[in-house]
Amino acid sequence: MTGYTATVTVRLKHGVLDPEAETTQQALERLGFELEDLRSADRFEIDLEAESAEDARERADEMAERLLANPTIHDYDVEVDER
Template identity: 45%
Template sequence: MKYDAEVKISLKKGMLNPEASTTQRALALLGYEVEGTATIKIIKFTLEEENEKLAMEEVDDMCQRLLCNPVIHDYEINITPSDA
């Protein structure tokens, strides 16, 4: 069965986020005041697996081994059956 996977990757609390800080400063220069700016990377793909549990385990392994650095990143996985 095919599954759509969505992985949201963000820096853990306390980690410096220069990209978010730069964005917040640039917005302030344009006259927009925002608080709590953060950056999140979203990766979407489709995979084939026997069931949703195995798909979740496979995507978690991908995150641990390649998609993020578990030391500095948090990640959230969402698995749904694919319409394709």
């Protein structure tokens, strides 16, 4: 077994309203910053023991499907690094 860190990034699907991101963008603009767009995402860094990077990725993928992301409104991606 090897130690891996799987990073799951969960984003809102294109077209889903993101009031938190909008508020953050407006606050930055009020501070004088110029920006075109701001999107927010949740990032989960998961340490796990697995037989292989492939195995770690599959398990992180299943965690995203079952709990971390809501498939109706979210897209996600998984990145795996050896610890």
